[in-house]
Amino acid sequence: MKIALFTPCLVNQMMPEVAIATLSLLEKLGHQVIFPQGQTCCGQPMTNSGCFNEAKNTTLKLLNAFKGVECDAIVCPAASCLVAAKENFHEFDKSPEAQAVIDKLYELTEFLHDVAPVTQFNRPVAKKLSLQLSCHGIRMLDLAAPSEYMGPRYNKMEALLSRIDGVEICYPERLDECCGFGGTFSVDEGAVSAKMGKDKAQAHANTGADYVVGFDPSCLMHLDGTIRRRQLPIETRHLAQILNDAL
Amino acid sequence: MQKVIQTHAKAADIFCRDESRVDWHSKALWVLREKRDRAASSLPEWETLRALGSQIKLHTLNQLPGYLEAFEAKCLSQGVKVHWAKDGAEHNRIVHDILSRHGVKKLVKSKSMLTEECHLNPFLEGKGIEVIDTDLGERIIQLNHQPPSHIVVPAIHMKKEEVGDLFHEKLGTPKGESDPTRLTRAARAHLREQFLSADAAMTGVNMAVASEGAVIVCTNEGNADMGANLPKLQLHSMGIDKIVPDLDSAAVLLRMLARNATGQPITTYSSLYRTPKPGGEMHVIIVDNGRSAMMRDKLLGEALKCIRCGGCLNTCPVYRRSGGYSYGHTIPGPIGIAVGADEDDTHSSPWACTLCGSCSFVCPTKVPLDKIIFHRRRLYAERKSLPYGKSGYMPLVGRFMASPLLLDTGMAAARIALKILPHSLLKPMSGAWGKYRELPAAPGSSFEGWVKKNRPELLVKSKGEK
Numbered sequence A: 001m002k003i004a005l006f007t008p009c010l011v012n013q014m015m016p017e018v019a020i021a022t023l024s025l026l027e028k029l030g031h032q033v034i035f036p037q038g039q040t041c042c043g044q045p046m047t048n049s050g051c052f053n054e055a056k057n058t059t060l061k062l063l064n065a066f067k068g069v070e071c072d073a074i075v076c077p078a079a080s081c082l083v084a085a086k087e088n089f090h091e092f093d094k095s096p097e098a099q100a101v102i103d104k105l106y107e108l109t110e111f112l113h114d115v116a117p118v119t120q121f122n123r124p125v126a127k128k129l130s131l132q133l134s135c136h137g138i139r140m141l142d143l144a145a146p147s148e149y150m151g152p153r154y155n156k157m158e159a160l161l162s163r164i165d166g167v168e169i170c171y172p173e174r175l176d177e178c179c180g181f182g183g184t185f186s187v188d189e190g191a192v193s194a195k196m197g198k199d200k201a202q203a204h205a206n207t208g209a210d211y212v213v214g215f216d217p218s219c220l221m222h223l224d225g226t227i228r229r230r231q232l233p234i235e236t237r238h239l240a241q242i243l244n245d246a247l
Numbered sequence B: 001m002q003k004v005i006q007t008h009a010k011a012a013d014i015f016c017r018d019e020s021r022v023d024w025h026s027k028a029l030w031v032l033r034e035k036r037d038r039a040a041s042s043l044p045e046w047e048t049l050r051a052l053g054s055q056i057k058l059h060t061l062n063q064l065p066g067y068l069e070a071f072e073a074k075c076l077s078q079g080v081k082v083h084w085a086k087d088g089a090e091h092n093r094i095v096h097d098i099l100s101r102h103g104v105k106k107l108v109k110s111k112s113m114l115t116e117e118c119h120l121n122p123f124l125e126g127k128g129i130e131v132i133d134t135d136l137g138e139r140i141i142q143l144n145h146q147p148p149s150h151i152v153v154p155a156i157h158m159k160k161e162e163v164g165d166l167f168h169e170k171l172g173t174p175k176g177e178s179d180p181t182r183l184t185r186a187a188r189a190h191l192r193e194q195f196l197s198a199d200a201a202m203t204g205v206n207m208a209v210a211s212e213g214a215v216i217v218c219t220n221e222g223n224a225d226m227g228a229n230l231p232k233l234q235l236h237s238m239g240i241d242k243i244v245p246d247l248d249s250a251a252v253l254l255r256m257l258a259r260n261a262t263g264q265p266i267t268t269y270s271s272l273y274r275t276p277k278p279g280g281e282m283h284v285i286i287v288d289n290g291r292s293a294m295m296r297d298k299l300l301g302e303a304l305k306c307i308r309c310g311g312c313l314n315t316c317p318v319y320r321r322s323g324g325y326s327y328g329h330t331i332p333g334p335i336g337i338a339v340g341a342d343e344d345d346t347h348s349s350p351w352a353c354t355l356c357g358s359c360s361f362v363c364p365t366k367v368p369l370d371k372i373i374f375h376r377r378r379l380y381a382e383r384k385s386l387p388y389g390k391s392g393y394m395p396l397v398g399r400f401m402a403s404p405l406l407l408d409t410g411m412a413a414a415r416i417a418l419k420i421l422p423h424s425l426l427k428p429m430s431g432a433w434g435k436y437r438e439l440p441a442a443p444g445s446s447f448e449g450w451v452k453k454n455r456p457e458l459l460v461k462s463k464g465e466k
């Protein structure tokens, strides 16, 4: 497939290694990857604060970067940015061109699980992984059945990772409780955010895993800052990095 | 209690200073969430029930006038008196009128968040009527001169030792007594005296059944029944949103109410009242107090599907770590923000949320709580009354993010700063982030920079890009 990479500002600016792993993994899987220029933020920091006027220009800039780009899918390794992009594109531009972009948007896990399924990995990864089920990914993108939901259980990240030889998967206590990042929540509500992050990081560390693995870079950045502050014996990794190592 | 005007963040910051208390509070509520999970998972049809519950409430809200009139007509035909109140003040006046006509000196009341919302207790006390809350948790906080901190377990913020001290002072239990069973026994004896000496009883209403002209009241302690069955005069206050069409629809909601609240299969006492007792009087007061105004906004109106199980409070990671008093309105937690944000003078409560969405999934009637909270923020932004200095800095963020050049140079500068400045210098600048966490390790370049250098053939320019 021909895939356009969507790297939200946080990934582009602060976690390029996640984007590089995503690129490398998609290419190893035989996809052709392109990188549309002029991408910026999805507008989430503004819309999450209620400031739709302030978000408009940013969102449309990002949308424009993908308009008319020839590709089969637009793939993003950041769940909450993807959700925001989808919603904000729709909010600010109701044209067929915008809809065409929206229809091609996929989060990485979703893409590898549902759209172009990866059934096999060829290199073992002998690590214990504690999975970070970030809220927007599970509750808005259906990447896993949330714990509150009593219907059928599914978990796309686990399904992908469990196809890797040697990987041991575990979960923290209160497995899908929010880590407390929440965008500007982390600065507006410093004390509660920090306490949530601390509880989450500790719960991951308590599993004895080597890595906290997740699909949402913002949660991982928050947890990473907490883990290093508290010097907990665990590190964060993006799903793309683990999958890339296994190919 | 006097209203304290401080932002949620400030109140939460104070609550968070005692970390062991936060852990205890968070755990006590999480235990309820776990019980809820077990109870909900024991019903294979749980998700079907939720869908049905949501439909029942939406259907009724969409045809509210018709159902309310049918309810009133049925009540009247059964000898029940019906009153309509447009707001809390009118509600309180009606209640006082009824009570004073009967010369009531002491009123026993069973848990009702609506009377809290209307501030009935202080109003009646000001008129010389003694009001006794008879739910154990409500009685505890009433003795402690506090409002409820949770809608189902109103005294959840108090430890048993604190209740012991309070009861020692107010009810004369032995000093240092903290055994819940013995404390409950003491409270029960005390409350029995109140029931026997009360002139009238008042309850909230969990559901009002239009086809029957009946109100349903759910309690675990039987206190509503103790109250309503003893004196001749009984009053029931309900919001207009409490109406359901018939007993079948009430049954659907009753199957979920207690399970989602505490994990019980059903509330211990679920009583229906529909006629006055011989020689007595039964009054139902139907209150609007802002509800029909809320319904004019389609999304906000969905908050009226709520059946007040408290499940969203128990699951909320922010509520559990900041406590019920941090929200600045009568009802705390996610549903509190949805229905009560306008009461909060600091405008900060809609930001007391990470938008994790757990509440919306836990809710038995599928109130889209996270969407409503998100919407509340937008309404504040449109009214230009944002908290935490957002009106000032958000336009700057907007401009910064909308400009790839600014974003690129700005972030490049930030990366360099992260690399070369000692962290002790950066931390004060990064505010709340650096206070609690390490700053991110800075990469050498952005991904875009990396692509330009290493894989320039990947770059494409879109037609939309100007």
Ligand code: SF4
Pocket (backbone or CB within 6 Å): B305, B306, B307, B308, B309, B310, B311, B312, B313, B335, B359, B362, B363, B364, B365, B366, B367, B369
């Ligand atoms: S909003 Fe839903 S979960 Fe929250 S109290 Fe109401 S019914 Fe219960």
